[in-house]
Amino acid sequence: MQSHSVQARRQLRQSILNERAKLSLEQQSIASFNLIPQALALINQYHTEHIALYLPFNSEISPLPLIERLQQQNKSLYLPILHPFAKGHLFFQQYDAETLFITHKFGMQQPKPDVRKVKPLNEIEMIFTPLLACDKSGNRLGYGGGFYDRTLALTPQAISVGLAYPFQFVENLPTEPWDIPLNHLIIGDIK
Template sequence: MISKLQLRKEIKNSKRQFTSQQLRELSFAVITRLLTHPRVKSAKTIMLYHSLPDEVDTHTIVDSLLMSGKTILLPRVTGEGTMELHRYNGPKDMQVGAYGIMEPTGELYTDYANIDLAVVPGVAFDHDGNRMGRGKGYYDRFLPLIPSTYKIGVCFPFQMITSIPAEEHDIRMDEIITSQ
């Protein structure tokens, strides 16, 4: 089986074959599917992420879901491998945080049992719901705190692979949404 390090390298090389415009177009298809998903429509509180340039672009969806009356939570890095959730109140509520990622400055959110849905990024996913992140373990440490929350991984089609080396402690996604 291929190592996680090799998989990350292969996915990174695949991303380089697309222009930023092509990635935006692929993102649009993923976000459109996500917005029409019954779990998104029924959720009151949604954990999302503020995307990096090489991830499915979530910048517009956070605002549209907020405008529709949903409580939006975004992660904020608090230390090596640790993050916490903060309420997102709008674009003015963001500041540059760890790794150059925009992070929310809204109030800390700790009522994890009331998170209806988590939309999770990843470097790669497989059809069994296994997820491989960037290797720092932020989501690996956080996801066990929300065991009953429905988890949707979002990715580009080339990020769906046959099999990811999963370990016992890895948290599987309930569903993966891609542009196809």
């Protein structure tokens, strides 16, 4: 029998995915640009140079406009890759103009692994994470694979920042013992 928390999380995931699917491309784009000022303010507040981001999947709020702005500022940027030898883990690789991409087993784009560009986790200063929902305590609900919870557990030095649409913010999320709360949440308004 499943716990109430597991059922509640599953239902919330589906509800958020349904809401996200209703967003127009214009709303998605507006939200992605609207998060830039808050993200830059956080990056400046923490004097961050080594920043991990993600590539958007389906209708996730996109950090691509932010990535473009950070490239103009000559920040060192890193993207996640599914670890080939440690199941359920991520590692980060430097992103630059020469980065080639492949599709991984879950259908998402990631950089083609290049050992010369791998960044040690303990050198990442800030991690922007995708999410399905987040609450006022920083609790994050992802897709259920635990990839970012494991990554955040291994990078306590990194400032963790969730990126979300307004409807992804909920009052209280059901949590599990392995959940790692985010330090910050940035909401990209869709108007």
